[in-house]
Amino acid sequence: xxxxxxxxxVFLVTAGITDAVHxxxxxxxxxxxxxxxxxxxSKQTVDLxxxxxxxxxxxxxxxxxxYTNVMKNVYLYKGLSExxxxxxxxxxxxxxxxIASLQQSYELYGxxxxxxNFGYMQTQRAIKMQNGNELEGLVASWDGILxxxxxQEWTLDDELLKNLKIFVKQAVELTVTPADSAMTTGRFASFxxxxxxxxxxxxxxNQEDRLFFDVYRKRAIEDNYNLRGNEWRARGFAxxxxxxxxxxxxxxxxxxxxxxxxxxxxxxxxRQVEMLKELTKVxxxxxxxxxxxxxxTELVYAREKAAQAYNLLVERRPNITIDLENEIxxxxxxxxxxxxxxxxxxxxxxxxxxxxxxxRRVGExxxxxxxxxxxxQKFKWDGYEELYLRLADVGYExxxxxxxxxxxxxxxKAALHSAKLSQTNLCxxxxxxxxSNLVLFVDVYQQIANRFxxxxxxxxxxxxxxxxxxxxNVSTNRHE
Amino acid sequence: xxxxxxxxxxxxxxxxxFFNSPAFGEEQIESSLEKxxxxxxxKVIEVYQEMQALERSPQTHQERLAFDQLLSNxxxxxxxxxxxxxxxxxxxxENYKTIAARALxxxxxxxxxxxxxxxxxxxxxxxxxQQALALTRGAKIPVLSQTLPYEIWIGDRLYTKLAELLDDQxxxxxxxxxxxxxxxx
Numbered sequence: 001x002x003x004x005x006x007x008x009x010v011f012l013v014t015a016g017i018t019d020a021v022h023x024x025x026x027x028x029x030x031x032x033x034x035x036x037x038x039x040x041x042s043k044q045t046v047d048l049x050x051x052x053x054x055x056x057x058x059x060x061x062x063x064x065x066x067y068t069n070v071m072k073n074v075y076l077y078k079g080l081s082e083x084x085x086x087x088x089x090x091x092x093x094x095x096x097x098x099i100a101s102l103q104q105s106y107e108l109y110g111x112x113x114x115x116x117n118f119g120y121m122q123t124q125r126a127i128k129m130q131n132g133n134e135l136e137g138l139v140a141s142w143d144g145i146l147x148x149x150x151x152q153e154w155t156l157d158d159e160l161l162k163n164l165k166i167f168v169k170q171a172v173e174l175t176v177t178p179a180d181s182a183m184t185t186g187r188f189a190s191f192x193x194x195x196x197x198x199x200x201x202x203x204x205x206n207q208e209d210r211l212f213f214d215v216y217r218k219r220a221i222e223d224n225y226n227l228r229g230n231e232w233r234a235r236g237f238a239x240x241x242x243x244x245x246x247x248x249x250x251x252x253x254x255x256x257x258x259x260x261x262x263x264x265x266x267x268x269x270x271r272q273v274e275m276l277k278e279l280t281k282v283x284x285x286x287x288x289x290x291x292x293x294x295x296x297t298e299l300v301y302a303r304e305k306a307a308q309a310y311n312l313l314v315e316r317r318p319n320i321t322i323d324l325e326n327e328i329x330x331x332x333x334x335x336x337x338x339x340x341x342x343x344x345x346x347x348x349x350x351x352x353x354x355x356x357x358x359x360r361r362v363g364e365x366x367x368x369x370x371x372x373x374x375x376x377q378k379f380k381w382d383g384y385e386e387l388y389l390r391l392a393d394v395g396y397e398x399x400x401x402x403x404x405x406x407x408x409x410x411x412x413k414a415a416l417h418s419a420k421l422s423q424t425n426l427c428x429x430x431x432x433x434x435x436s437n438l439v440l441f442v443d444v445y446q447q448i449a450n451r452f453x454x455x456x457x458x459x460x461x462x463x464x465x466x467x468x469x470x471x472x473n474v475s476t477n478r479h480e
Numbered sequence: 481x482x483x484x485x486x487x488x489x490x491x492x493x494x495x496x497x498f499f500n501s502p503a504f505g506e507e508q509i510e511s512s513l514e515k516x517x518x519x520x521x522x523k524v525i526e527v528y529q530e531m532q533a534l535e536r537s538p539q540t541h542q543e544r545l546a547f548d549q550l551l552s553n554x555x556x557x558x559x560x561x562x563x564x565x566x567x568x569x570x571x572x573x574e575n576y577k578t579i580a581a582r583a584l585x586x587x588x589x590x591x592x593x594x595x596x597x598x599x600x601x602x603x604x605x606x607x608x609x610q611q612a613l614a615l616t617r618g619a620k621i622p623v624l625s626q627t628l629p630y631e632i633w634i635g636d637r638l639y640t641k642l643a644e645l646l647d648d649q650x651x652x653x654x655x656x657x658x659x660x661x662x663x664x665x
Contacts (some may be wrong), residue, residue: 135546143553150557154516190545191530195523 009354026052026064033077041083049078049101068108075105076114083121094388095125115246116163123170133173133183138192141167149199154205165209168196168216175228176237179261182228186265190227193220224267232262233275240282247289269318273328276309280331284338299339306332307365333381336366340390347397356398363391374406385414385441392444401452408445415441427467435471442468510565517561517579520554524583525630527551528590532634541594548594548601552588555608558583577615581623584612585642589649606658613659 033048052074056065064070077312079101086094102118105111115213119141126134145167148160156164175189197217203214219230236258243251256279263275283302287295310332312318313325343359366387377384388411395404419434430438442465449457531547534540561582588608595601615625624643632639639645646655 133542135542136549139546139549139553144555146553183539184543185534185540187530187534187540191527191547323604477614 002081017133023265026055026062026070029055030064030070030074033074037077037081040084042084045077045081045083049074049081049132053078072105072109072111075101075108077113079105079118092125095121095128099125103242104414110147112144112147114144115147116141118171119144120166123174127170127173127177130178131183132177135174135184135188138167138189139175140173141170142192142195145199154202154353156200161203161205161209164196164200165212168193171196172219172227172231174215176231176261179257182265186373187225190220190225193217193227223271226265226267226271228260229265229271232258232265233271236262236275236278242277243282244285247285249290252282252286252290269312269316270320273309273312273318273320274324276305276312277324277328277331280306280309280335284331284335285381287338295342297474299335299342302331302335303339303362306335329379331385333366333379333384333387337383337387337390340387340394344390344394353398356394360391360394360398360403361370363387363394373402374410375403376410380414380417383418385411385418388414388442389441392448394450396444396448404448405452405454408441408448412441412445419420423464426464427471430468430471432471435468439472488537506568507600509568513561513565515574515578517558517565520557520561521579521583522630523554524551524586525632527554528586529633531590531593541596544594548590551590555587574619578619578623578626581612581615582628582642584608584615585624585646588612588655589645592650592654602654602658605655609655610659 029052031049033045036044036048037328052065055061056071079089079098082094082098082101086092086098099118099121102114102121106118119137122134122137122140124137126132126137127385141163145160145163148163149156152160171189171192175184175186177183193216195211199218200209200213219234220227222230236255239251239255239258243255259275259279259282263272263279266275268274280302283298283305285369287298287302290298306328309328313320313328340359340363343355343362346358347355364375366377367375368378377387387409392404392407392411395401395407415438416426419438420428421429421434421438426438442461446461446465448454449461527547527550531544531551534544534547536544541623558580562576565576585608588605591601591605591608596606624646625641627640628642632645634648635644637648639648650656
């Protein structure tokens with residue numbers, strides 16, 4: 001009996017404590033919540049908000065539970081605090097909770113700021129989950145922006161401008177999510193960026209903001225509204241700039257990845273050839289600047305991309321500028337030359353003849369019959385004389401007289417053409433720089449003529465060499 | 481709820497403009513609201529045309545849904561302004577009704593476009609279509625047969641009348657049938 005009385009007493013005391021806790025009024029809890037929120041105490045804010053919501057779910061809820069001004073803030077504080085905790089802990093469940101809380105707040109009172117915020121969070125979640133086709137967030141934040149714009153009687157203030165920039169950046173980020181596969185066509189994101197730029201232009205933008213919106217508008221429009229491809233292209237160029245400054249493996253990989261994605265998502269032939277050209281350029285730059293990598297891998301890659309670009313140029317005739325066309329030809333020619341040069345240099349250390357033949361086979365990719373029994377390059381490019389010269393070396397080393405003579409003759413003519421000189425007035429017109437360059441060609445020509453006994457060639461080369469050397473000596477003497 | 485709050489908000493802004501600036505007359509408010517209404521109708525058209533540029537495929541479904549939602553939001557704004565105008569004026573000009581109706585027709589078509597058997601979307605399309613017709617009941621020339629004040633391009637095809645657009649986009653006559661089933665024939 002005594003035991004039962006004791007248990008009853010314990011129960012009554014416990015029940016009394018519980019009641020005391022429950023007895024805390026929603027109004028008091030709300031005041032505490034407000035204080036905790038203002039003190040940036042996120043975890044306590046969330047706990048208090050949960051208590052209020054739980055208490056309000058009871059059958060006999062207090063009056064405050066029915067006040068929109070109280071409950072919209074309870075959900076707002078809860079959502080924003082959950083988001084703060086999410087940014088620290090990176091737990092996606094918390095982000096989902098935060099979105100739900102803000103949506104509840106919005107249901108109670110359509111505050112456009114809240115719409116913008118939960119839209120922002122929805123997009124952030126989509127990006128985090130690599131779900132590029134979850135576009136509801138963009139629609140919601142845009143709705144928030146339009147309502148804020150209306151709130152301010154259709155004028156743009158700094159806050160709204162800031163939101164517009166956040167919106168644009170998120171739309172872009174979402175359209176490149178995930179990086180390696182396209183879940184949408186990107187048309188919606190491009191449209192939203194254009195809408196944001198249109199709205200931004202309604203205000204007085206400073207130079208920096210104007211540039212921001214101009215850049216993104218261009219990115220949303222170019223290449224048939226290809227925001228995704230344009231963004232990868234821009235990221236590729238930015239990474240390339242960094243890579244040129246600091247050519248290490250990391251920046252090379254980053255640049256190549258971005259440019260390859262720009263190529264994969266390009267919509268026009270024009271864009272494809274441009275990206276192929278850029279990929280060739282970075283691979284050649286990597287080969288030139290790296291000492292610890294296998295040069296052949298980069299050269300093979302560069303040659304493959306350049307050949308693809310050139311084939312598109314010939315077969316599809318894209319509407320590109322002369323400058324771009326020349327650049328494509330240059331990188332293709334250069335990648336072939338570098339590869340020929342690479343195999344040629346291997347001849348010292350490996351099977352000599354095999355290396356020379358390999359070099360020749362690569363070089364022949366750019367050669368066509370010239371209808372005079374010889375060979376000529378498919379196109380002229382900036383530096384094409386160097387390839388002829390190297391192939392002449394190959395001919396010399398392999399003992400192929402016809403090929404060596406044909407190539408050195410073309411190399412000499414190409415060198416004169418590049419230097420804008422004619423053989424007849426060579427001595428009077430040649431400058432010191434050009435003389436020192438031309439003499440290299442003359443030397444190889446003489447070497448070939450000597451080996452294969454070409455007396456006539458030696459006869460007309462002798463005065464040319466003499467003149468070039470004397471021109472160079474003038475400069476040496478002058479410097480002395 | 482959202483709609484009511486937004487509508488109330490528009491009314492609030494108009495009221496503020498009306499009371500705070502005496503120089504700002506009723507006519508000026510009306511004209512600025514009309515400008516805004518035309519501007520938002522322009523946005524509705526823009527979204528509609530942009531959406532039509534997408535091919536119909538499973539890959540584009542999410543995007544088309546997003547366009548549909550965006551167009552609905554712009555249409556709601558056109559309707560809010562229309563309602564505000566009806567509140568501040570004793571009688572409403574036919575022009576405002578026409579603008580609101582055109583936006584609703586396009587919203588109905590967009591809903592239909594993405595419905596793919598979704599009952600909610602089909603219901604919403606029917607309601608918008610009915611509301612649009614109700615708004616323009618008694619017009620001298622039926623809105624569907626009026627020449628549009630703007631061009632609608634879908635692919636290579638130019639539409640100058642909503643009737644042509646409806647004929648092409650609602651080939652199964654879903655909207656017509658929903659009128660019949662609601663007994664409004």
